[in-house]
Amino acid sequence: MTTAAITGVTARAVVTPMKRPLRNAFGIIDAGPLVLIDVATDQGVTGHSYLFAYTRLALKPLVHLVEDIGRELTGKALAPVDLMKVMDAKFRLLGWQGLVGMAVSGLDMAFWDALGQLAGKPVVELLGGSARPIPAYDSYGVLDAKADERTLHAARDEHGFRAIKTKGGHGDLATDAAMIKGLRGLLGPDIALMLDFNQSLDPAEATRRIAVLADYDLTWIEEPVPQENLSGHAAVRERSEIPIQAGENWWFPRGFAEAIAAGASDFIMPDLMKVGGITGWLNVAGQADAASIPMSSHILPEASAHVLAVTPTAHWLEVLDFAGAILTHPLQVIDGKVTAKGPGLGLAWNESAVAKYQVT
Structure with missing residues (x-):
């Protein structure tokens, strides 16, 4: 069988x-x-993926980076591990963090999607697993038990x-405590409840708040302090009665190796667009397995369903739907679970919707 090559x-x-x-x-x-x-490939298949840019300001730079890197890879064999080595060599001196890392990760996901389409299989099967329902949580911003009762x-x-x-x-602290108390009262004891601080606290304040919130049976506290402060995460974790979750802003497998060595969190949640795509995720899944750390996903639920199905310590899949409006087959949540779809990553653009929402 001839290996496909990238044509554009x-x-x-x-x-x-x-x-x-x-x-x-923060807003x-x-x-x-x-x-x-x-x-695009020379075998008539086009691999798809998408990135969440967080802000409109990052859209144009990301588009240019993806296309410029893509030009450098045109003509090369569609072999994600080999292509990751090529991109690592190209950006080693610059560094992986930021928009470059996101572009590389997005390309890797598209490579795997193309391979799955060529094989006529979902990516999870290429990885040696099978599609299975992954427990998912519904992800929100700030909630109010009274105002959001119907939604919940x-x-x-x-x-x-x-x-x-x-x-x-x-x-x-009083604001956080009132919100969590109201939500726990509304949801009852059988619904898992997680709280994300989005890196907004210092270690001392995080420790103070967690001590009060421990009464409400939270599944985890997420990113209580800035993501790069591994010692701060470890200090909060040491004093916390609630498990600490982090990882969405740790970059590539090396970032996770350093965080795990520092004892920074009880759980980890890589983001496919920051960890090196599917190729990077598999490396981190091995680290998590060796360290017995439960591993969840961060956004990108369609692709995450594939990799969590082959993650030995798979925990939760985050459902935060940014792409449903432009997908031919939007994400389906059935009985609180998400199952990987194919072929490839199961992504197909609704081109009329893309045209409606496209910006230049």
Whole structure:
């Protein structure tokens, strides 16, 4: 069988609508700035992936980076591990962090998607596993038990979610405690509840707040302090009665090796667009297995369902849907779980919707 070769890479920027704004400690996300990546091959298959850019300001630079890197890779064999080595050599002196790391990760996901399409299989099967339902949690911004009661009941009753995540750090300790107390009262004891501080606290304040919130049976506290402060994470973890979750902003496998060595968290949650795509994820999954650390995903639920299915310590899949408006087959949550779809990553663009939301 002849190995497919890359014949071209294109990227497009879109800004998708969200069902509800997402408020966190630093502001409000009210739309989904995405970069759609297409990797064409000489065998008539085009691999797809997308990146969440966080801000519209990053869209144009990401589009240019993806396409410029793609030009450097044109003509090369569609072999993700080999291509990752090529990109590592190209950017080793510059470093992986930031937009370069996101572009590399997005390209890697598109490479795997193309391989899956060529094989007529979902990526999870290429990785040696099989598609299975992955427990998912519904991810929100700041919640209010009274104002959001109908929304949360629908998440439970219509989609079967057995876990909910909210944001904190937008106010003082009393604000966080009132929110969590209200949510626990509304959800009852059988729904897992997670709280994300989005790096908004220092270690001392995080420790103080967690001590008060420990009464509400939280599944985890996420990113209580700045992500690069590994010693701060470790200090908070040492004093916390609630497990500490982190990792969405740790870059590539090396970042996780350093964090695990530092004892920075009880759980980890790589982001596919920062960990090196599927190729990078597999490396981190091995680290998590060796260290017996439960591993969850961060955004990108369609692709995450594939890799979590082959992750030995798979924990939770995050559902935060930025791409549904531009997908031919939007994400499905059934009985609170997500199952990987194929072929490839199961991504296909709804081109009329892409045209509607595309920005230049």
